[in-house]
Amino acid sequence: MNKGIVVTGMGIISALGNSVAENFSALTAGKTGLSYPEFFQTNHSNLPVGEVKFSNEELAGKLNLHEDHIFTRATLFGTIAAKQAIFQASLSKDDLKETGFISGTSVGGMDATEKYYQEYEEKTGQRRFIQAQHPGFTTSQIASYLKLGGYVTTISTACSSSANAIMLGARLIKTGKLKRVVVGGTDCLTKFTLNGFNSLMILSEEFCKAFDDSRNGLNLGEGAAYLVLEADDVLNGKPVLGRILGYGNANDAFHQTASSETGQGAFLAIKKALEIAGLPPEKIDYINAHGTATKNNDLSESTAFLRIFGENVPDFSSTKAFTGHTLAASGGMEAVFSLLALQNDQIFPNLNFEIPMRETGLKPVSELKKKKLLHILSNSFGFGGNCTSLIFSKNEE
């Protein structure tokens, strides 16, 4: 029987706070982390963002980094979050030597690149950040700091990156390639992504309203989240936070940035996840939707829901109005939120929702809801048609 892959640790830093507890507190209080750019320098200061309210200096201080460090913002986030997860999982120094690290990121060290791009040629002072631009560097820095000695790799599939990282980690354990792996992702706010999304005209000047008929775009966010996954035979009685029962990855093969009307990629990814989990659709108690609040995604995703669940679409909500859309980190963050939901039998609300979409009439859960939860579906869909769905399940003794 498919027992699923064990989760023994989680860590997160987001606009909601710098720990799982702080994030949980905000989620249950319905308190958004959206605000306006404070540390992040941009001319578009009117656009709401899910900014982590720590400067790079403060974050580097938490990690005791020396002045000449090469930790870009996403690296700082990733190290802090992964460290929390490793701590919770009580991994020893010896454990770490064989523990893998799979991390998702879309921007890598772009925050440093955009800062120093115009000075690299004339000045030498910041050239140590040149290698930091590329995603693999971020991952290697985190792995090195945390002394993770197993297989290390980076996935960059835009907004589904960390969901794919979690999926890969689960598969590596299931096939016996690894006993332990830290999985998740990190991204920070950059001019590159903010202006990129703005040029696509899919950013909202308001706090986003996922699945609402009058939704008009997303808000970007930043942060990192990681899980520790372990094989059953190395647990030694450790507390289990939950299990990854299913996972599915499919490509929409439709358009580079827009999702197909039929939500084909989403439909296939969800279907595959259910197959791996060995669950019929009706066993899903809650969906943590991708729900970016763009006209396109929410309609496409809803269409996929109707195709899979028919008339019985389970309770669903998007938590992106809490954290903003954290791009590559979103899958990891929503994994943490899904596990918190399972542990506490609570569904976190889809903030700012008022009117259901005229095409579907579907209503997300808009207030904190107590409900016994056994299986949660979490979706992450990215540019390039990359769709990934994960199923988290309560650990049944």
Next chain:
Amino acid sequence: MSDLRTELKQSIIEQLNLEELELADIDNDQPLFGDGLGLDSIDVLELIVMLEKDYGIKLTDPEQGKEIFASIDKMAEFIEANRTK
């Protein structure tokens, strides 16, 4: 052919990387999207920026784009009516 229409054809060829095309290849009333020239939603966004940059017209809803940019004639009409540059 009015200057504006020629200007627009030149802009489209440059902006949208249609290097293989000559000005004469685009008819004034030819549909630019779908089966016509084959432009897509990304091109709409490119043209929206061009509208603001060259003619001072700011479009906030990309959905309007497909109608306004339906053909060179339609584009020229819209610009003539709304330009601030």
Next chain:
Amino acid sequence: MKNKRLYINGISSISAQLGNEVFEGIVTTYHQNIIPAVSQNYKEFIEPMALRRMSRGIKMGITAAKIALNEAGINKPEAIITGTGEGCKQDTDKFLEAILNQDEKLLTPTAFIQSTHNTIGGQLAQNLDCTGYNVTYTQNSASFESALIDVQLLFLEQPDLNSVLVGGVDELSEKTTLFMFLDKQLKEKEISNLDLLIKDSPGTITSEGAHFFSISTEKSDKTYAELIDVLVFHAKTSEDVSEKILKWLQLNNYTIQDIDLVILGNNGDNRFDYFYHHLQNGLFSEKAQLAYKHLTGDYKTVSGYAFWLACKLFKTGSTPEILKLNAVTCQNPKIILIYNQYLGENHSIMILNSN
């Protein structure tokens, strides 16, 4: 779980060298440290309305992918796994420069859309109408190897899978590649590529390319080779590397005696080539040793060329002189080991078996 036997049935290479010419003794020489790939007839493989937006990396990737698939007789693979170390740099440079020069105003989306690392994988999916598993790995010089590891996993989990497309792509760009030079990753002075491995100086030369492969559990008379295993690992010292190789060979039921020929990633950087020299003088001293980066330059997914080379060596049975690092010869190699690292990081080994 035991690995399924995986066969490489279609291959392709776009690099600074022209196709198969190296096997005819023809080598293109350059006197520059940043070498563009040889241009291809991209129009043959990509329709104009899509082509117009594509940077060289995407064009190379799609073309190489189609060539490999055609060779293997596959219309639509069931999964597409791509590796790229630095992604679509040309569009990244373009969009970033527009942001900085225009003060975040009047920005157009095409360069942004085309800049994400998974654009190649995404475009391939669209082009081939493939809705299957699709992931992009970006682990610097282990990106291609990471993609291969995922291929192995896929076949392990789904024994009924027919074929998977896997490949690596990296492109040059004006600014970001210049930054490599400023970061002292490249030779300070321009050299002839053929002198790369005899100069005693830091840095290397760089280039771009795309290498794609169609992999299946079905063997045919088109099959080039069998993929035995891939490993990506940490190593602090060259002794670590030797130890790792031996341990891993053992895991795959091989001894060092079984290896006929090794393809090494020597890139002329005297700060890091010692990793290769140690193996050349030690573990591999009695093996036929080949190098290739003097032909292709070094870039994050260049080990794809080594993979392609191994496949070609199995098929042709003989080894072009220009690749040889030592005097040990090997006709008709049976087992080839490929080892690579870059700047002392992301060490990797790949083993292939002749068909």
